[in-house]
Amino acid sequence: MRTLAAGNPKRTLAGFTLLELLVVVAIVAMVSVGVGFAMRDASLVQLERDGERLSALLESARARSRVTGVPVRWYPGEDGFRFEGLGAPELPQQWLDRDTQVAGVPGTVMLTLGPEPIIGPQELVLVSSSAPGKSVRVATDGVRPFALQAIVP
Secondary structure, eight states: OOOOOTTOTTOOOOSOOHHHHHHHHHHHHHHHHHHHHHTOOHHHHHHHHHHHHHHHHHHHHHHHHHHHTOOOEEEEOSSBEEEESSSSOOSOOBOSSTTEEESSOTTSOOEEOOSSSSOOOEEEEEEESSSTTOEEEEEEOSSSOOEEEEEEO
């Protein structure tokens, strides 16, 4: 009967080491996370983009209202939105995605943006007509800037 001695070149081992298995598991985990991020819901991403853009536009209009001393109001519409009080339309008035809409009654005053430096708490909810049940909220407490604060389920 033959025994294997240390340093015997004919020694054969079967299987994988624990370190090799851990490396393979880590690689599989990283690939699955990447696939998960790549498969994000496109309609929700579009709503988030429109929400972030609207937050920036509202803050721009709010700053212009404070500088000029003229009240600025924001109205949603069927095809987009409009700012009243800025004079000529200097800010964009269309959504990035055609399916984006504001929850509520179109044409009603939704937001008053100044000229006071502190405004009351205000919010609006953006919804997607192509993906019912998906919505995001743009809000301010009146002191801080408008921001995409929460995703409404």
